[in-house]
Amino acid sequence: MAKNDNADLSRLPMMAMEYVPTPKADAKEIVALVKEEGRVTGYQLEDGQILDKDEAVQLAKQDGIRGVGVATRKGNEYLKSLPDENDDNNLGNLPSVTQ
Template sequence: MTDMDKITLGEALAINTLDDIPQAKSDAQKIVGLVKSSGRVTGYQLSDGSTVSKQEGVNLAKNGDIKGVGIAHRKDTEYLKSLPDGEEDNNLNNLPSVSG
């Protein structure tokens, strides 16, 4: 049985909204916090303590340097979304806000 055989319908629908699911490198960082301005996500804090802009985060994810995320878009803007894994506490929208 593969990992894809274990996902729920809700998880499958969430995955279907992604444009790309990059293959993360073995040393890839995790997103541990969101940098926000006026309630909008403007960047991400990574597990090494660094912060990157939203676009830098997308570029890092495309290169396999951030794990646990896929790439989606709204109009002309790409952004990161958590890959469904059955855990709620690591979803991007549940992460703490941090200063950038």
């Protein structure tokens, strides 16, 4: 594999994003997943605010959430962790809360 191929592969996670925010100074961080029956239905922000999935996607598109991008699967938009070499802040590794 040529050296340039490795660089291209490292960009794949970012290329899967439909939108990569440039967070505003007051952007919030997601600290927990809201789950119902094992499915993610929303997100809890660092200030305690809970958003459903659609609200969170819209806020991310307004550069109001740090550390995530917006991706699309089967026509549905969802949040995806931005790669940053820190697994602790990946959405899948966050604690869950119930509403």
